[in-house]
Amino acid sequence: MPQAETPGSEPRSEQATEPGSEPARAPAIELAGITKRFPGVVANDDIELTVAEGEIHAICGENGAGKSTLMKILYGMQPPDSGTIKIRGETVELHSPARAIELGIGMVHQHFMLADQLTVLENVILGAEPMRALGRIDFNAGRSHLDEVSRAYGLDINADDLVETLEVGERQRVEIIKVLFRGAKILILDEPTAVLVPQEVDELFSNIRDLKAGGATVLFIDHKLDEVLEIADTITVLRQGRTVGAVKPDEVTARDLAEMMIGSELPKPDAGASTVTDEAALEVSGLRVLGESDRPVVDDVSLTVHRGEVVGIAGVEGNGQAELVNAIIGTAESAQGSIRMLGRDITGSSVRARRELGLGYVPQDRHQDGLLLGFSLWENSTLGHQTEEPYSRGPWLNREGMRSRAEQIKSQFDVRTPNIDLSAHALSGGNQQKLIVGREMVADPAVFIANHPTRGIDVGAQAAVWEHIRNARAEGLATLLVSADLEELIGLSDTIVVMLRGRLVARLDPGEITPRTLGAYMTGAALETEVSASE
Amino acid sequence: MNERFARRLVLTAAAPVSALVIAIVLSTLVLLISGSNPISAYLDMLEHGSKLETQVDILNRATPLYLAGVAVAIGFRMNLLNIGVEGQYLLAFIVAAHLGAQVELPPVLHIAYVLVIAMAVGGAFAGLAGVLKVTRGVNEVISTIMLNSVVISGLAAWWIVEWQAGGEISATGGRVGTEPIDESRLMPDINSWLEAFTREVKFGKELTGMLVVAVVVGVLYHVLLTRTVLGFDLRSSGANQQASHVGGISPKRMIVIAIVLSGVVAGLVGMPELMDAGYYPSNPISLLGFWGIAVALLGRNHPAGVAVAALIFAFLDISSGILQVTGAASREIVEIMKGLIILTAVIAYAVVNRIRARDEAAAAAAAMADPPAPPRTPPAPAEMPV
Numbered sequence: 001m002p003q004a005e006t007p008g009s010e011p012r013s014e015q016a017t018e019p020g021s022e023p024a025r026a027p028a029i030e031l032a033g034i035t036k037r038f039p040g041v042v043a044n045d046d047i048e049l050t051v052a053e054g055e056i057h058a059i060c061g062e063n064g065a066g067k068s069t070l071m072k073i074l075y076g077m078q079p080p081d082s083g084t085i086k087i088r089g090e091t092v093e094l095h096s097p098a099r100a101i102e103l104g105i106g107m108v109h110q111h112f113m114l115a116d117q118l119t120v121l122e123n124v125i126l127g128a129e130p131m132r133a134l135g136r137i138d139f140n141a142g143r144s145h146l147d148e149v150s151r152a153y154g155l156d157i158n159a160d161d162l163v164e165t166l167e168v169g170e171r172q173r174v175e176i177i178k179v180l181f182r183g184a185k186i187l188i189l190d191e192p193t194a195v196l197v198p199q200e201v202d203e204l205f206s207n208i209r210d211l212k213a214g215g216a217t218v219l220f221i222d223h224k225l226d227e228v229l230e231i232a233d234t235i236t237v238l239r240q241g242r243t244v245g246a247v248k249p250d251e252v253t254a255r256d257l258a259e260m261m262i263g264s265e266l267p268k269p270d271a272g273a274s275t276v277t278d279e280a281a282l283e284v285s286g287l288r289v290l291g292e293s294d295r296p297v298v299d300d301v302s303l304t305v306h307r308g309e310v311v312g313i314a315g316v317e318g319n320g321q322a323e324l325v326n327a328i329i330g331t332a333e334s335a336q337g338s339i340r341m342l343g344r345d346i347t348g349s350s351v352r353a354r355r356e357l358g359l360g361y362v363p364q365d366r367h368q369d370g371l372l373l374g375f376s377l378w379e380n381s382t383l384g385h386q387t388e389e390p391y392s393r394g395p396w397l398n399r400e401g402m403r404s405r406a407e408q409i410k411s412q413f414d415v416r417t418p419n420i421d422l423s424a425h426a427l428s429g430g431n432q433q434k435l436i437v438g439r440e441m442v443a444d445p446a447v448f449i450a451n452h453p454t455r456g457i458d459v460g461a462q463a464a465v466w467e468h469i470r471n472a473r474a475e476g477l478a479t480l481l482v483s484a485d486l487e488e489l490i491g492l493s494d495t496i497v498v499m500l501r502g503r504l505v506a507r508l509d510p511g512e513i514t515p516r517t518l519g520a521y522m523t524g525a526a527l528e529t530e531v532s533a534s535e
Numbered sequence: 536m537n538e539r540f541a542r543r544l545v546l547t548a549a550a551p552v553s554a555l556v557i558a559i560v561l562s563t564l565v566l567l568i569s570g571s572n573p574i575s576a577y578l579d580m581l582e583h584g585s586k587l588e589t590q591v592d593i594l595n596r597a598t599p600l601y602l603a604g605v606a607v608a609i610g611f612r613m614n615l616l617n618i619g620v621e622g623q624y625l626l627a628f629i630v631a632a633h634l635g636a637q638v639e640l641p642p643v644l645h646i647a648y649v650l651v652i653a654m655a656v657g658g659a660f661a662g663l664a665g666v667l668k669v670t671r672g673v674n675e676v677i678s679t680i681m682l683n684s685v686v687i688s689g690l691a692a693w694w695i696v697e698w699q700a701g702g703e704i705s706a707t708g709g710r711v712g713t714e715p716i717d718e719s720r721l722m723p724d725i726n727s728w729l730e731a732f733t734r735e736v737k738f739g740k741e742l743t744g745m746l747v748v749a750v751v752v753g754v755l756y757h758v759l760l761t762r763t764v765l766g767f768d769l770r771s772s773g774a775n776q777q778a779s780h781v782g783g784i785s786p787k788r789m790i791v792i793a794i795v796l797s798g799v800v801a802g803l804v805g806m807p808e809l810m811d812a813g814y815y816p817s818n819p820i821s822l823l824g825f826w827g828i829a830v831a832l833l834g835r836n837h838p839a840g841v842a843v844a845a846l847i848f849a850f851l852d853i854s855s856g857i858l859q860v861t862g863a864a865s866r867e868i869v870e871i872m873k874g875l876i877i878l879t880a881v882i883a884y885a886v887v888n889r890i891r892a893r894d895e896a897a898a899a900a901a902a903m904a905d906p907p908a909p910p911r912t913p914p915a916p917a918e919m920p921v
Contacts, residue, residue, distance in 0.1 A: 329781065331780050350783070350785065351780065351781065351783040352784070352785075354783075355782070361781060363778075368775070368777050369777055369778050369781045370778055370781070371775070371778060372774045372775050372778060372779075373774075373775070374774055375770075375774060379767070379771075382767070383771060383779070383782040384781070384783055386764050386767050386768065386771075386782075386783075387764055387783070395763050395765065396762060396764070397762055397763060397766075397767055399762075416899070417899055418898045422895050422898060423892070423895055425892065425895075425896075426896045426898065426899040427899050428899070428900075431899070
């Protein structure tokens with residue numbers, strides 16, 4: 001119930017203490033030794049997390065650092081393999097979201113779960129309807145409780161509006177109220193700013209501060225450093241499934257955070273001599289891609305990748321990289337501008353035409369975009385190239401060709417599998433990735449788009465993927481590399497461009513930058529010396 | 536290796552066999568509860584089903600069921616649920632019957648002409664649902680259900696009046712339907728093929744020549760799926776539309792192709808009846824489109840599996856006729872059996888798939904030379920390969 005007792009009146013003083021030294025009161029959440037494995041991946045590895053009562057606590061980390069898994073554990077959606085969870089000092093078993101709600105933990109998902117055709121009130125009470133006799137819904141009780149909740153936390157909403165008429169920010173507020181209505185005192189917000197425009201972010205932050213003032217504890221997941229520094233009382237950083245540390249925002253800079261997120265060691269200098277030629281393989285000019293509600297998500301992007309060159313695209317996720325890649329491979333339409341490959345205009349070409357012209361692609365999400373999980377490995381090593389020799393002749397598949405290619409990929413790219421008849425889902429993530437990289441590489445592409453090519457795979461597989469990209473580059477491959485792994489970008493790229501809010505805002509020489517400076521460019525902090533990236 | 540192969544084989548057979556056994560056990564329970572003697576009911580059905588004439592009936596029933604099953608299976612392969620086979624085949628049936636009666640071509644040509652019309656009508660009509668889906672995002676389940684209504688209570692009801700054979704309607708309930716195609720231009724029965732192996736088929740039973748067409752359709756379906764690029768595209772797009780799109784397979788194109796192909800095969804479902812009677816009757820054999828869904832489900836969309844499923848259902852449909860004569864049980868028991876078979880099959884397949892996935896994962900894990908998931912201590916980034 002949100003009839004809030006006054007929150008911990010002086011959370012600030014507590015926060016001034018060192019992370020680790022406990023405040024007098026039992027912390028709202030205390031996780032110790034949380035480990036969660038998935039086949040082939042350790043998503044959470046001995047995680048520690050302490051969230052004080054009444055604070056705004058941000059969980060920060062790159063994609064794949066284990067943030068979402070941790071939140072799912074905390075919300076009872078997945079049990080941890082080991083570790084203990086304490087809520088307000090008491091050890092609990094969280095086996096279902098229902099149990100989490102009982103304990104006063106509520107989650108606001110990144111993707112809203114609202115019924116558009118219902119009013120705010122109906123959405124809020126849905127599933128938690130106050131009842132009158134004979135199974136009738138007591139709307140009056142629901143309304144007055146909703147009013148109490150929104151007043152207590154300063155969340156402004158009109159209970160009778162239809163949800164479909166609401167702005168994104170307002171919908172999010174409804175989601176938050178929904179959780180509070182069920183008595184949550186600990187709110188988990190999963191990347192709440194991902195769907196918002198800047199003004200809406202400001203409003204959300206003021207709502208979050210109101211929540212705190214109303215006595216709630218807020219756990220806030222994000223990877224945008226500036227936002228985290230602005231709103232959080234404490235920041236816990238995760239990297240590769242482990243806790244790196246907990247810091248206070250006034251003790252660190254965005255650079256420090258970035259360093260914690262990506263690891264502090266700098267990559268070895270690029271020993272490979274430049275193989276860049278002056279022969280353009282991929283030319284993007286003035287490209288604009290529209291997103292939902294026709295907002296440009298890629299705007300006026302121009303870049304050229306030459307044969308033998310690796311161009312790295314750096315940027316905080318969600319700044320248009322995915323849409324740029326989709327436009328280049330042809331799964332998204334470009335609203336303006338042109339894309340040329342090997343001198344030919346492919347702006348309006350089908351994906352298949354581009355593929356046949358020699359476009360190789362390693363997608364970011366191998367399960368969604370790269371594999372047919374229920375299909376055999378030899379069928380998977382055909383996908384994307386099925387119209388080409390030796391996979392087929394005219395309209396007929398060439399099964400021998402498909403199988404021999406699969407064998408070739410298996411041995412050349414070290415895909416660990418007993419045979420090529422296995423289904424793709426049986427392989428570990430790293431082996432799946434090697435299969436995909438192998439599939440694209442053996443087709444001898446002219447242009448290679450690598451979208452987070454080493455995300456979520458183990459260290460050995462990662463090194464193998466890098467090596468293949470380097471070798472292909474030496475043979476004249478033009479590579480566009482999108483990655484959140486800054487070392488990877490700096491280590492592999494000949495040129496790095498930075499993408500921010502859909503535009504290329506800087507062009508950098510990887511020989512002269514560190515992950516720190518690159519991180520600063522990515523958040524826009526280093527743009528006082530703006531470099532024009534377009535040619 | 537051989538042991539593993541044997542295990543795979545057993546797993547493949549396990550699902551349908553266990554489904555059948557469980558379904559029979561449950562049906563037996565139902566029979567017992569309803570106060571019938573299950574043993575004598577089964578024996579009656581088996582005995583009746585073993586007669587040559589009954590088997591001709593079973594094959595005649597299985598032929599359109601199979602075609603309907605393949606039509607649905609083609610859609611399923613692309614993740615499309617074509618509920619509209621019913622409407623597609625009835626429309627194809629009546630249009631082919633009508634147009635077939637308007638011309639007189641040499642017999643072989645005439646048969647081909649009728650079949651092509653039926654396939655074209657089925658394909659075009661199903662294509663409507665495909666176009667609606669890719670241009671307007673209309674779910675094919677909704678659109679094909681609506682289109683079924685358009686045919687069944689709309690077009691067919693109207694056209695049968697419009698196209699009925701003039702003067703041949705008799706007060707005593709003679710032939711009511713579209714103008715008949717001359718018998719010499721219909722597909723002949725293939726009793727002689729059967730008789731070559733057995734004995735003469737009596738009681739005027741005729742084995743439909745469409746059985747041959749159904750077999751050809753099954754073979755073509757298999758070849759299309761497993762041997763052609765288009766088939767690969769279809770299966771791939773059905774399994775993972777997004778990955779396939781990235782792989783150069785246009786999802787919209789595949790949707791339209793799959794649903795049109797589905798409709799083309801659906802168009803043939805009414806042909807056994809047309810080739811037998813020569814006209815579209817006022818009450819054609821119906822519900823084949825819906826049973827086709829069940830048959831495709833039971834047969835796992837596989838050409839041979841669908842054939843087995845069609846035969847099982849046809850056997851149950853036809854051999855149960857004897858129950859009305861002997862009174863061993865109510866004939867409707869077979870409807871319960873069919874339902875139980877589908878239900879148990881769906882469950883059995885899910886279980887077997889899970890076992891198979893576990894087997895494969897174990898095999899892949901064994902193939903990892905080094906121990907899986909090396910501990911990541913400390914979280915130092917990997918060195919760049921140089």
